[in-house]
Every structure is written in C-alpha cells, then in structure tokens.
Amino acid sequence: MGEVDPAFIQDPEHRPKLSPIEATGIPVIDLSPIINKTVKDPSAIEGLVKEIGTACKDWGFFQVTNHGVPLTLRQRLEEASRKFFSQSLEDKRKVNRDETTLTGYYDTEHTKNVRDWKEVFDFFAKEPTLLPVSSDEHDHRIHHWNNQSPQYPQNFRVIIQEYIGEVEKLAYKLLELIALSLGLEANRFEEFFIKQQTSFVRLNHYPPCPYPHLALGVGRHKDGGALTILAQDEVGGLEVKRKIDQEWVGVKPTPDAYIINVGDIIQVWSNDAYESVEHRVMVNSEKERFSIPFFLKPALYTDVKPLEELTDDNNPPIYRAVNWGKFRTNRMRSNFTKSNVENLQIYHFKISQ
DSSP: OOSOOGGGOOOGGGOOOSSOEEOOSOOEEEOGGGSSOSSOOHHHHHHHHHHHHHHHHHTSEEEEESOSOOHHHHHHHHHHHHHHHTSOHHHHGGGBOBTTBOSEEESOOEETTEEOSOEEEEEESSSSEEEESOSOTTOOOEEEEOOOOOSSSTTHHHHHHHHHHHHHHHHHHHHHHHHHHTTSOTTTTGGGTTTTBOOEEEEEEEOOOSOTTTOOSEEEEOOOSSEEEEEEOTTOOEEEEOTTTOOEEEOOOOTTOEEEEEOHHHHHHTTTSSOOOOEEEOOOSSOOEEEEEEEEOOBTTOEEOOOGGGOOSSSOOOBOOEEHHHHHHHHHHTTTSOOSSOOOOGGGGBOOO
C-alpha cells in the first residue's frame, strides 16, 4: 500500500477535507442504569429510553459509556489485532478471505466501487453461520460457513470469541432500549436474532496513507445490518454526515466508549422513524489506525419489512419486504470486485408513493 493506485482515488466530490469539522453535541449515553444493577430504577430507565430515541432520530448514531464490556477484554483483542496485522503479507494471506471463504484476511475491499485504504480480518459470531448460496430467490441452497483462525497470535480464536460474547450482550440491551423508544415491547426484535444470526466482528487496520486528500479508509456508506458497535483507537478518523446540514463531521474518540450506528434494518423496521447514518473513514498520512466494529445482523430467513405496530393508514409501509439472507449474499459480491453498477441498497426496496 505504498504508492497510490487509481483504484483508491475517490471522485472529486467525495474526497475528504484535510481540515475536517469536529462534531459537537454528539449524544454520549451512560448505560449504567441497565448494567450490573440488581434493582432497576424505572425512572432512570425511562430517561435512558428517551435519550436513545432522541439520538436515533436526530443523529442516527451515539456513543455509550458504562456499557458492561470489560475494558481488559477489549484491550486484549486490540493487542491481538495489532500483532496479526504486523505480520508479513504472506503470513496474513494464509487465512485469506475470498468468494469461497467469507471470513479471514482481506486487503482489496471496495465501497461504492472504490477500493478502501485498509486491511481487515472478519470473524463470524456464530459457527457455523448459515447464508444462501446465491441471491436467486428460486435457489434454496444454504451454505454453512466456518471461521478461519490465524496461528499467530496465540489464543486469537479464544480472545475474539470471548469479546463477541460480551459485545453481543451489549447489542441485545441496545435493541431492547431502541424497541422501547419506538413504543414496542422490549423483546420485539429478539425473534430475528435468536437462531442463526449472521453477525460478525471485523478487525480494521488503516496504514498511513501518503495521499489522504485522495483516498479514504472506507468510502461513504450506510451499514446494512441492524446495529454497529464500534471500538476505535485514539487516532480517530470516523466521519458521519450530520443530518441537520449534511456536513461531514469528525467523531472524536472517547476513551472506553463505543460508537453505535443505527443500521438500515432498523430504518426499515421503524418505517423511517429512525434513519441509518452515512459515514466514512479518513486516512492519516503519519499514523496507522485500528478499529473493531461488531455488526449485528439477523438470521438469514428474516424478511425485513416495516413492523405492523409502527404502520397504519396514516403511516403506511414505505418498504416492501426483502429477505435478509438473499440481500446479504447479493451485497457481499460487491466487496470483491469493482462493478459498473451500484451495489444493492435498501432504498431500492422503497414503495413508490
């Protein structure tokens, strides 16, 4: 990743500003009322639900503190990530990801058909993870995917599995709060994840880039799943498109906090009451950057559509149902090669009004 390749160069209108605007007013939500409390305080939880709802509606993302994920576990995974990416390219490619192996190492991912300045390692939350073989609605074949694990660092699989277990607990607590904020039962979303969920964790490494004015670590995009729970290091680089003025603003790292993104699926379930936020990652000319997102995604059989409780004659469904497994399989193909057409997005399933 030394010399810039034309594949990395963003179109002029999507290139980053070298003096980004730092966001102010980003919600930072203290989850202590629901974490490690033997006796719940109803008023505190009610306040928390309101905070979550406002953040989802106004920003589409927020940060959480006192979240219950042990800091030592996160630090162990961050250390393992640094050790893995410090290896030679030859060693990293021993666990390479491709069209036939969906987890492992990869360094040529594309976003919006432009190559990202990054390298990644993906690991499914559930083993095996079940996904359709193809996006053809008449093809009912299912593939059982298992994870690859590198030999170095030692105990990599154990560390990442322990981390997934803890961050998954946080994800489900957040789903309950989001459900309550929409006026739903707390466990309303549980049925979509209880069996055969397709979630995964990703280790990101963004090497220093000599052309930060041309390339992006990850191009502009919205997350296709339900929620993203992001741990980023002190270098930062995440930018989100602020809803109020459509400006790109930087998200300053908060120590031991997680950044939570509302994904496309929650946007559909809520019938656009909550919208997923567009975001991207800046690169740094001097410093490498690491981050660890956990992508919460439902089971392959889930038909994603606006929830009946949130629609009526005055607020009719604005999306038609889409099968998550088929959608996910279709989207994955665009990660590997540059295409002449835009990859599949949720707005392609909007009902004409």
